[in-house]
Amino acid sequence: MKKFILLLLFPLSIFAQINKAEIDLLFKNKQYQKAENILKFYVKNNPKNLEAIELLGDAYGYQEQWDNAINTYKTLVNVKPNIANYQYKYGGAMGMKALENKFKAISFVGDIKSAFIKAAELDKNHINARWALVELYVQLPGIIGGSITKALKYAQELEKLSKVDGYLAKGYIYEYDDEPELAEKFYKQAIKQGGSLVCFDKLTKFYEKTNKPEQAIKNIESAHQKHQRNALHYQIGKVAAEYNVELQKGEKCLKVYIKNYSAEDGVPKAWANYRLAQIYYHKQNKTEALKHIDLALKELPKIQVFKNKKQKILNL
Template identity: 70%
Template sequence: MKRLLLLLLCPVLCFSQQSLEEVDALFAQKKYKKAETVVQTFLEDHPENLKALELLGDAYGHQEKWEEAIDTYKKLVNAKPQVANYHYKYGGVLGMKALQNKFKAISFIGDIKSSFTKATELDKNHIEARWALVELYMQLPGIFGGSKSKSLKYAEELEALSKVDGYLAKGYVYEYDDEPELAEKYYKMAIQEGGSLTCFNKLTRFYENKNQPEKAIRTIESAHKKHQRNALHYQIGKVAAEYNIELDKGEKCLQTYLANYSAKDGVPKAWAHYRLAQIHTYKNNKTQALAHIEIAIAELPKIKPFKAQKEKILDL
């Protein structure tokens, strides 16, 4: 009898697994509306399935349906209050909802804090929740509980879990608090400790924000030596074009990017042509600048900076 029951249940279990795997595939393809529909259909027959409910919340979040995501994650928190990730996701969508309406944001602050804090209490290794608290306490005004010391407290907890995350968190805190020497120090420590593209990107953006494009380019070049990513050629060209420096190097890097381009590089080729148009505009090479901007506009006709750059070229 038990064997028969298992055989009867098998098609349902297989269907359940296949349905949820399909959702993961749809997420990977960024087909979030389709994923929402699949999960909703699944939940009609399996309303107590928490994995499906979490996927539904994720589908709502990807579509910026914050109200629906809040309701969904709240159900998960109520059903399993001991699961740290449910609290983390609930706090996250509350935060996104608060960003939509700053007048109502005040009413969300307490729940956002408590959700992230609960996640850290339930899971001593929850890195994402600690990152969220680092950023939250730095961005909140003091009157609403913002606190650099609390941000640094969670940065210390991150460092105990992962030196790289701790260094990056401290770099973020000091950059936000306009202490550039300390920010630079910790971003460099993160590169020395971990050396990931994320670490290099943090330092690069820091230099760009501080109007130090030469240092930004040197950092990207160091990243390229370690990681050999074609996308870094675009980044060098972008900095050169935006700041009107090292134009020959920028042009060469952008040409290399285009010659080796693949979809995994992320930035569409049109943007590389736009950057080349900028560089040739600085060089007063009107014909070449116009040729590149025409390609950019043909590939992405709705991008306003492309059209603005064409006007500059025509005025040469």
């Protein structure tokens, strides 16, 4: 009994250890507030545990509490300035804060850039820090430090670490810099080198942005030949419906998507029915268009774009 009473007199933190697996599971299940509460209590009683502090910063980040995330990561940077990942996360939190308030963004730019550059210098293999620098130099106006030349420098460093990342970065830079032929070239090289769904998706979106829906559809078909994902049937139907091209192919793909649908496909069947309604609207087939827009609304009755489309169909 005395032993039990003595235990109660000591702070719980002396005996408790941070359970990273538990926190990771909470993050995976998007229980960020619960993770935050556990971590705040732990850090309060273990203020020198850097792993717990970093996880707390992550919890804030997942909840888009950027001020709290910045202050938490800053603690890590102050204690261990030569840890690349601390610098990267600190810069990233400041970057997200800057995106929220573009009027105040200028005051963050110097610190954001310094943190990312420091992370890249500390870790010669830090791919994410280099990607962050590519995006930063591309998106910043030249008057406050933007530079295509510097963006390409970090893209070149990425290519040395990972050819796929390097090609994707160059495609992104040239797309932003209005050099479509070069952008297409590097996106295609990324597909040839890696061939992941991400690579195919980058080229598809590029074709959509440059108003080349037929090429977008061909690219999605190539992706499907390699990866055999039902979700790609929806993507073909979506492009066909939005751009009023290859309607027969789009209709067929959307019906296949609905027939083979599973939760893993991601996009709800309601959206596939909405795309079918778009296709039948283009075909002036009011009966089929109404049938599918009603199916979409039955599943997701609050989606405004569905309601707007139904009104247009009724006016045919």
